[in-house]
Amino acid sequence: MASLSTPISQNQRLPPTKLSDHDDGSCIFSHFSQKVLFSGHGLQLPLRKTRIVRSSNQAQPFVVDSSTQTTDVPLLSCLEAIERMRSNRANQTSKQRYLAMYSSIFGGITTDPAAMVIPMDDHMVHRGHGVFDTAAIMDGHLYELDQHLDRIIKSASMAKIKLPYHRQSLRRILVQTVSASKCRKGSLRYWLSAGVGDFQLSPSGCHQSAFYAIVIQDESPFVSKGVKAVTSSIPIKPPQFATMKSVNYLPNVLSKMEAEENDAYVAIWLDGDGFIAEGPNMNVAFVTKEKELLMPQFDKILSGCTAKRVLTLAEALVGEGKLLRAIRQGNVTVEEGKKAEEMMLIGSGVLVRSVVQWDEQVIGNGNEGPVTQALLDLILEDMKSGPPTVRVPVPY
Numbered sequence: 001m002a003s004l005s006t007p008i009s010q011n012q013r014l015p016p017t018k019l020s021d022h023d024d025g026s027c028i029f030s031h032f033s034q035k036v037l038f039s040g041h042g043l044q045l046p047l048r049k050t051r052i053v054r055s056s057n058q059a060q061p062f063v064v065d066s067s068t069q070t071t072d073v074p075l076l077s078c079l080e081a082i083e084r085m086r087s088n089r090a091n092q093t094s095k096q097r098y099l100a101m102y103s104s105i106f107g108g109i110t111t112d113p114a115a116m117v118i119p120m121d122d123h124m125v126h127r128g129h130g131v132f133d134t135a136a137i138m139d140g141h142l143y144e145l146d147q148h149l150d151r152i153i154k155s156a157s158m159a160k161i162k163l164p165y166h167r168q169s170l171r172r173i174l175v176q177t178v179s180a181s182k183c184r185k186g187s188l189r190y191w192l193s194a195g196v197g198d199f200q201l202s203p204s205g206c207h208q209s210a211f212y213a214i215v216i217q218d219e220s221p222f223v224s225k226g227v228k229a230v231t232s233s234i235p236i237k238p239p240q241f242a243t244m245k246s247v248n249y250l251p252n253v254l255s256k257m258e259a260e261e262n263d264a265y266v267a268i269w270l271d272g273d274g275f276i277a278e279g280p281n282m283n284v285a286f287v288t289k290e291k292e293l294l295m296p297q298f299d300k301i302l303s304g305c306t307a308k309r310v311l312t313l314a315e316a317l318v319g320e321g322k323l324l325r326a327i328r329q330g331n332v333t334v335e336e337g338k339k340a341e342e343m344m345l346i347g348s349g350v351l352v353r354s355v356v357q358w359d360e361q362v363i364g365n366g367n368e369g370p371v372t373q374a375l376l377d378l379i380l381e382d383m384k385s386g387p388p389t390v391r392v393p394v395p396y
């Protein structure tokens with residue numbers, strides 16, 4: 001396990017020297033800037049590009065590969081593999097930039113995206129035995145870090161993953177990783193996994209749980225335009241799994257894809273009893289004609305940190321008595337939802353966003369509603385100047 005006694009300096013990088021290969025095939029990851037001179041197998045062969053093509057219904061991807069020979073697959077040294085990972089990263093045209101990663105496997109922080117990797121034999125990789133969470137970074141502060149940390153610890157307990165460090169150490173690592181990244185606006189994602197061991201189903205061979213975190217810079221402009229929703233045909237996870245934030249997000253991914261295939265932003269899940277549940281990475285709420293903020297309870301869905309905060313902030317609107325009269329969490333029928341004045345999505349990614357159409361039903365007057373707008377303003381304000389309980393300063 002990594003030693004936590006040595007403070008991790010903000011800019012810690014290993015010296016710009018060669019990486020070392022070990023006899024057992026493992027290698028030390030290091031940041032280096034000079035070009036590595038390759039020697040050995042396969043170097044004369046350029047990286048071959050493989051193109052994945054999808055059929056129109058997206059159900060059956062097939063691979064177009066110009067070569068049928070397997071003998072030209074190069075055998076790479078650790079150095080060569082790292083260099084290829086680096087050029088691979090450099091060639092990617094992702095809008096997101098990864099600024100820093102912590103890994104308990106190497107017991108430190110790296111700012112080199114080529115080294116931001118997870119071992120194949122981590123139980124999270126091949127069995128989905130891991131949990132994760134996210135916290136937004138806004139103006140150099142971590143928003144609701146403690147609330148998200150509490151949730152990942154609860155998820156870990158539900159997934160029977162022992163914490164590799166105490167809560168305080170996990171928190172310290174997260175804050176230091178953001179500090180090392182110098183990121184002031186973006187997101188911090190982190191994972192607890194059963195750890196590396198072997199490729200068995202049982203985690204009994206994984207002797208030490210693992211902790212990973214990554215800082216992602218977000219430069220995209222914030223969009224608050226109302227969106228369209230459809231009802232998801234992908235089955236919702238049973239409550240035991242929907243209430244924990246495990247890495248098993250295949251139903252969520254398929255649900256999002258279903259929305260996109262139908263020119264919608266989100267697909268809404270109904271629970272086993274037909275009540276409105278949640279979106280694939282956000283909660284939902286409604287404003288009734290009686291000016292009541294109505295949200296499904298959290299017993300069969302993820303307890304959203306943003307949704308809980310919105311419920312608290314919305315009390316101010318009830319106090320003013322103009323936009324809202326009451327707040328209620330409970331079962332919400334599809335009929336109630338579709339005839340609501342306003343429908344909104346709530347989550348750390350989307351913040352608060354209007355749904356203006358659900359399936360064929362236009363919601364309210366088809367525009368972004370005033371309560372949704374007021375709640376978005378309140379959460380943005382909270383992110384910028386809320387109390388210390390929701391804003392953790394990052395010491396850069």
Ligand SMILES: Cc1ncc(COP(=O)(O)O)c(C=O)c1O
Nearest residue numbers: 281282283302304305306347348
């Ligand atoms: C399934 C699901 N529901 C709800 C949420 C919203 O939770 P939070 O507000 O904590 O981001 C998420 C967030 O990722 C989610 O994955």
